Amino acid sequence: MGEKSNSRDLIVETAARLFFSQGYHATGLSQIIKESDTPKGSLYHYFPNGKEELAYVCIEKTNEHVLEKFKAVFEQHQTTGDAIQAFIRDMADDTEKSGFTGFLPFSFWAAVETSCISNKLRSACQDVFTDWQEVIADRLQQEGALEVRAKEAALLMISMMEGALIISLTNQSKQPMLTAADYLSAMMKTAVLTK
Template sequence: MDTKSMMIDIAKNLFQQKGYIGVGLTEILKAGNFSKGSLYHHFPNGKEELLIACLQSMSEGMTNDIEDIFERYPTTEEAATAMINKLIANFESEGTISAYTFSSIISEMALLSEPVRNACSNLYIKMQRIYLNKLVADGISEESANSIAVMMTASLEGAILLCLTQKTSEPLKIILDVLPTLLNFKWKQ
């Protein structure tokens, strides 16, 4: 793995654990045994540019994982169920789901930095597009599918935060129970 990729991986883990404000450049440099010159060589604009690279890396990993799951299952309900079960299993075995959420970063930085806000927005848009496409393939109108996709994204992100703060997978299990009702509701066609 090259130095830039290692910096992104180390910073991504630290940002997810401690938030953007809670991690200083010195900590990132020390964790990877990087020089300050090396950091600024790869990220001339410093910590914020590194954060954006981390968000793009997270986006790629998350959307690839979601796309893989949604391609393996014939319906939105089956795909979403598989995805939520994976999140529950991750939480119950590791005690966290940090690889699937970046809300702490958004809450810290989205109002302070337009580039960071855009990077976060792009990830949510990609996630919603995956859900929307599967819902349309299930025969739901694009307008209704868009509304459901937004609701799914918001519900899952909120449930992940609740799991982390309450130290229980119960919020994801509740979404898993409610999801079939939502998806089988007679949406306007």
Template structure:
């Protein structure tokens, strides 16, 4: 793995686990086994530019994973349950769902940095687009699909945060049980 990719991968994990502001530059350099010069060589604008690169990498990884799950299932209901089951499995196996959630970064940085806000917004929009497309395929109108996709995104993201704060899989389990029923209402 090249230095830039290693920096993005390592920083993503640190930012998700500790938050952007809690990760000091020295900690980042040590975790990546790089010098300050190497950081600024790859990211001339420093730590915030690295964060944006991390968010772009997360966007690609999460979007690819969700697309694979949703294309591998016939209905939105089945795909959503499979995705939630995967999140629950990750939480039970790893004790975290770090690769999927980036809400801590959003809450910490979105009001401080417009480029970070835009990177986070793009990821949420991609997730909603995947959900919306599958819902339209299931026969929902564009308007209903868009509304349900927003509800799904908010529910699943919120459930992941609750799982992490409660150290429990119950919020995701409950969301997985209730979301299909809410889809029927439209």
């Protein structure tokens, strides 16, 4: 049983890394099988509907991973602003350590590349962004922000974080993410104070 679930996990991890590093269209199932070092039958057993189903699972798994990271960072910091700043700074450090080529959670690959080819994948990406916004907005509301203001701040935070990640990867510098972290921290604090 453990060996079977291990094969599935290897396939998902490999696919997510390849989708991120080279794109959905450029990643073939044969490459995923080869790089995950799993039998061809395993991929088709776990993902009988092929690449789209596999991408969908990658998006769901990544969402779970990021939501866990948000939860952990919120538990470690008293304010949303401090938590978001730490979250983005950690992501910037991880990005730099990977040489700007390693797998980063979610990022723009799934939303941009798959949303125009598959309504199922577009909907999954939409759910990811909605989940992230809700987690942040809920935390801001716990600190006293008005619901509308909290939702707006959360949307802006996700947009800026994703944009800074794209620029950091393009420039191969973590500075855009660090700048976003500092500004977003201040903005989150303002969202709580604004009534």
